[in-house]
Amino acid sequence: MSTDIPNDYGNQVQQLIAQGKFQDEQALVNEGIRLVIAREMLHADIQAGIDELDRGEGIDADEVYAEARRRIKAIEEQQS
Numbered sequence: 489m490s491t492d493i494p495n496d497y498g499n500q501v502q503q504l505i506a507q508g509k510f511q512d513e514q515a516l517v518n519e520g521i522r523l524v525i526a527r528e529m530l531h532a533d534i535q536a537g538i539d540e541l542d543r544g545e546g547i548d549a550d551e552v553y554a555e556a557r558r559r560i561k562a563i564e565e566q567q568s
Contacts, residue, residue: 491517 493501493513501516510516540546 501513504510504516505512510519
């Protein structure tokens with residue numbers, strides 16, 4: 489597969505390559521694809537969390553903080 493880089497981005501692409509941030513255009517495109525996939529996965533995870541909250545499956549913030557404090561205290565006691 490091949491694709492053309494729009495002229496609007498041409499200078500920026502060449503600057504990134506010249507700065508050593510990417511080996512070539514293909515490396516930059518690969519990183520862009522990786523970022524889009526990561527963003528889509530993040531959006532799916534966020535939506536899953538929202539869906540859980542909508543179903544009443546969330547955990548109260550006070551409970552989360554209390555558990556965090558218990559864990560921190562246990563770690564501190566082990567290190568003493």
